Amino acid sequence: MMRDPADPAVFEAIVRATRDALAEAEVRLPPDVIAALERARSRERNPVARGELDQILANVALAADLKAPLCQDTGVPIVYVTLPSDLPYTLHLHRAIAEGVRRASREVPLRPNVVDPLTRKNTGDNTGPGIPVIHVRPGNELRITVLPKGAGAENVSRIGMLLPTEAGTIPRFVAETVLLAGGRPCPPVILGVGIGGTFDSAAALAKEALLLPVDTMDDFEQQLCDAVNTLGIGPMGLGGDTTALAVKVRTAACHTASLPVAVNVQCWAARRAGRVVEVPP
Amino acid sequence: MNLRTPLSDEVRDLRAGDRVTLSGIVYTARDEAHERMRKEGIPFNPRGAAVYHCGPVVAGDRILAAGPTTSARLNAFTGFLLDAGVRAIIGKGGMSPAVGELLRGRAVYLAFTGGCAVLAASRMRLRGVEFADLGMAEAVWVIELDRLPLVVGMDAHGGDLFAQVGEKAKEQFQRLSNTLGKEPA
Numbered sequence: 390m391m392r393d394p395a396d397p398a399v400f401e402a403i404v405r406a407t408r409d410a411l412a413e414a415e416v417r418l419p420p421d422v423i424a425a426l427e428r429a430r431s432r433e434r435n436p437v438a439r440g441e442l443d444q445i446l447a448n449v450a451l452a453a454d455l456k457a458p459l460c461q462d463t464g465v466p467i468v469y470v471t472l473p474s475d476l477p478y479t480l481h482l483h484r485a486i487a488e489g490v491r492r493a494s495r496e497v498p499l500r501p502n503v504v505d506p507l508t509r510k511n512t513g514d515n516t517g518p519g520i521p522v523i524h525v526r527p528g529n530e531l532r533i534t535v536l537p538k539g540a541g542a543e544n545v546s547r548i549g550m551l552l553p554t555e556a557g558t559i560p561r562f563v564a565e566t567v568l569l570a571g572g573r574p575c576p577p578v579i580l581g582v583g584i585g586g587t588f589d590s591a592a593a594l595a596k597e598a599l600l601l602p603v604d605t606m607d608d609f610e611q612q613l614c615d616a617v618n619t620l621g622i623g624p625m626g627l628g629g630d631t632t633a634l635a636v637k638v639r640t641a642a643c644h645t646a647s648l649p650v651a652v653n654v655q656c657w658a659a660r661r662a663g664r665v666v667e668v669p670p
Numbered sequence: 671m672n673l674r675t676p677l678s679d680e681v682r683d684l685r686a687g688d689r690v691t692l693s694g695i696v697y698t699a700r701d702e703a704h705e706r707m708r709k710e711g712i713p714f715n716p717r718g719a720a721v722y723h724c725g726p727v728v729a730g731d732r733i734l735a736a737g738p739t740t741s742a743r744l745n746a747f748t749g750f751l752l753d754a755g756v757r758a759i760i761g762k763g764g765m766s767p768a769v770g771e772l773l774r775g776r777a778v779y780l781a782f783t784g785g786c787a788v789l790a791a792s793r794m795r796l797r798g799v800e801f802a803d804l805g806m807a808e809a810v811w812v813i814e815l816d817r818l819p820l821v822v823g824m825d826a827h828g829g830d831l832f833a834q835v836g837e838k839a840k841e842q843f844q845r846l847s848n849t850l851g852k853e854p855a
Contacts, residue, residue: 437687437689437821437831440689440819440821441783441821444783444786444789444819445783445785445786447786447789448783448785448786448787448788448789451788451789451792452787452788455788457734457735457787457788457791458727458734458735458787458788459735459785459787459788460735460737460784460785460786460787461724461725461726461727461735461736461737461787462725462737462739462785462787463727463735498727498729498734499727500725500726500727500735500806500807501805501806501807502807511805511807539785540740541739541740541762541763541784544740558850560850561846561847561850564843564846564850565843568839568840568843571763571764571832571835571836571839572762572763572764572784572832572835573740573742573762573763575762575763575784575785616846616849616850619842619846620839620842620843621835621838621839621842622835622836622839623835624783625762625763625781625783625784625821626763626764626832626835626836627781627821627823627831627832627835628831628834628835628838656784656785657785658785
């Protein structure tokens with residue numbers, strides 16, 4: 390028998406995986422992000438900044454205990470899907486994921502954040518045309534990974550179409566993004582940097598970089614992170630050593646005449662979680 | 671210092687960088703509530719009041735999550751509240767130098783840690799709602815606080831911690847610019 394997202398049992402399994410991943414992401418910060426916050430707290434020298442980091446860590450613990458959303462901006466859902474070769478890619482996959490978002494919105498509950506861009510009318514259930522944002526690629530298992538993204542940090546994200554000779558100015562562009570953002574994105578931030586690709590794919594790469602664990606950085610990422618931290622913006626823009634917890638970079642090939650660079654800014658509440666869909670036989 | 675609403679001239683004793691707690695009634699307001707208040711009037715007594723830039727998650731009569739939203743979006747909509755007697759604005763990220771001038775001699779901007787929505791909710795009791803038709807995120811919620819921990823971001827004498835930090839960051843960025851690569855032509 391052909392397995393198909395249109396099959397009610399498969400559809401329900403996708404709904405439940407999406408709902409569960411989103412529910413977990415909203416209340417429980419990934420361990421690598423918590424570890425990065427604790428490390429920052431132990432190194433921070435500014436007393437106001439230490440107080441802010443203490444409040445963040447207290448909030449993280451309280452949210453996990455109470456199973457309540459970490460932040461009232463429960464974000465808009467970005468969903469990454471890997472699809473195995475024996476499952477057809479159909480509209481039902483999108484419908485099931487959207488239904489999972491609706492279910493999480495009712496049950497967690499999540500704040501309804503999704504509106505029409507012009508009338509600003511709220512859809513009430515965190516879905517709408519183009520939302521959830523869904524990225525599908527081939528994989529070995531049907532896996533749903535969610536990244537709920539708040540607006541404060543998203544709104545200060547930037548893309549630059551640099552000249553091919555300007556690769557050396559990438560650190561400057563990244564640091565400038567954080568300088569212009571100041572306290573608005575709820576620092577300490579994590580920066581997803583997408584280098585290469587096209588105007589649109591660079592931005593998508595930058596967001597995907599936010600799925601990477603933050604407990605390791607390569608030399609280039611560390612260089613970018615150190616540059617950002619010398620700005621002294623600190624937690625919430627109140628000053629301090631901790632402006633960025635980590636910088637993660639992803640690259641793609643690009644046109645010989647282009648150098649797109651996108652910086653997707655993520656607040657300290659770097660929420661992400663995944664579920665493998667147990668597809669009924 | 672422990673503050674309690676309604677606030678009065680004690681706010682003039684505060685200096686940017688001070689850590690305080692706030693108790694008593696506060697009113698949430700975001701973009702649409704500000705617009706409605708400007709057109710139709712303020713639905714609470716503004717004298718000595720504190721306005722919190724927040725769109726909470728509310729379930730029944732309970733507040734589940736209520737961290738601050740970005741205050742800068744409301745820069746242009748704050749003067750009428752201060753003129754009506756509001757003594758404290760609570761939010762995150764700070765506000766414009768123009769708002770700093772409007773605070774002079776009468777009011778302060780208090781920063782609460784962005785994203786700490788559950789911590790905030792643990793210090794809150796829901797007392798009512800105005801403009802409920804604006805929806806959960808945009809309505810004016812009437813909330814009683816029990817010692818919410820805050821930092822004075824902008825004081826009533828022109829002191830502005832965000833601006834000080836921003837100035838230093840700008841200087842540091844200029845200094846770094848050479849090692850970070852030249853400005854794109």
